[in-house]
Amino acid sequence: MNTHGIRAIYKFEMARMWRTLMQSIASPVISTCLYFVVFGSAIGSRMGDIDGISYGAFIIPGLIMLSLLMQSISNASFGIYMPKFSGTIYEVLSAPVSYVEVVIGYVGAAATKSVILGLIILITARLFVPYEILHPFWMFAFLVLTAVTFSLFGFIIGIWADGFEKLQIVPLMIVTPLVFLGGTFYSIDMLPDVWQTITLFNPVVYLISGFRWAFYGVSDVHVGISVGMTLLFLFACMAGIWWIFKTGYRLRS
């Protein structure tokens, strides 16, 4: 195991985060604050409780998930895309590191950043709405599991992308709609039957539902299914990465 190699990549990536502090931390925190102000305090105060939870508190898990997914994907995809773009990837390819070590370095750093960000947003939310966390351990476990899973997904996107545009397409065109329609702002019980069924095909529903359960003990789907679906996506991403390195796809001709 080349631990020095893993540490080098991890440190390099974390240094990038501190350098781009505004982009990495400040901007998602600000946009989340705006959501809290608009939906939590302003509109939320005129809305009834959902499942016995005030609306402002209800949307917290979904909003954290939104930032967590977006940032995990963008951190990890940028992390691996940039060396490909600048050509410095040659060094990683020629180094005595296994692909598992490369992934641990890049994805570990991206997930770390996302978890830090998620916790910052959680603390920030406290300024706007009171909430409680029923299962703090599970809350943190969901946070880490989701950050790792979507950082792996971002890593795949970063390998696949051959231009900056493609880096943006997936987070903007796919992840954002899935999060908005995945129960961030409403309980899926509130939808007509047909839409409830359709919504169950949205993987983000399971993430948000499970995460909300960790906060308030209520969920749209059973928490076990949430964990199962998240793990399923995690393994799918791992399989994708295994395939990428096995075939050298867009890395090694």
Added chain:
Amino acid sequence: MQPDISIQNVSKIYADGFHALKKINLDIKRGEIFALLGPNGAGKTTLISIICGIVNLSEGRVLAAGHDIVKDYRQARSKIGLVPQELNTDAFETVWDTVAFSRGLFGKAPDPAHLEKVLRDLSLWDKRNNRIMALSGGMKRRVMIAKALSHEPQILFLDEPTAGVDVELRRDMWNMVRGLRDKGVTIILTTHYIEEAEEMADRIGVIREGEIILVEETHRLMAKLGKKELRLHLQAPLDKIPGILALEPLALSEDGYELVYTFDAQREQAGVARLLRQLGDQGIDFKDLQTRESSLEEIFVGLVNE
């Protein structure tokens, strides 16, 4: 002695069907400077990229420092340093950080003293806290070399190291290469500056269209193929070469006005004096004379055009 790099029947066919390397066989000895020459697109960079692990080989195998580069890639790659042709550097990192990154990536524990020495040797020490993007092209090239040397490689690849580099850096670089060789580092370089290969390399390999067409010790190559020519422009034309000079390697031009004497550049040159004396004795006058030596460049151009 076991070769430091052993390339055995290596072929590379790219996905688009391009046959970049065809059954390459080549051994590179421990501690030598080996120059790989060849025109653009001949396969120099592909060969280097395969040995370093950047490109997958299609067939054959390579041993680096005795380790198979595919099966024992960790041991093999940890012994190898690469300075690629393109100036691919990070932008926002400092010189120190990027060099420390390289050392860690290659599995070595931090060693600030070694990094300091590498940076000082390359005149980068004063720039260690500068961001790479603020450096000039020449300085970036030095950074790439520092990165390659950060993990104390036993084998160093320099792909076109002096392309577009100023005189000072070229001189520093060759001093550094000599210093590394003295420490026992094996150096494989590609270059377009053939006089450099001639001056620096212990052996020269020529690659053309994916095939190694020649491997020879530099001085032998020069001796074997390096010819000198003396051209004498005569006052009056000759019908034929006089009998007394028949044994000399002489040729007469068709119009009889030019005598061409070909001799070995490496041997003692008494032959020229003897020839001129004999011409004087025969009463053959000449109005002008020229000598020219075939350089490695001509040898090389001759080879690749064959």
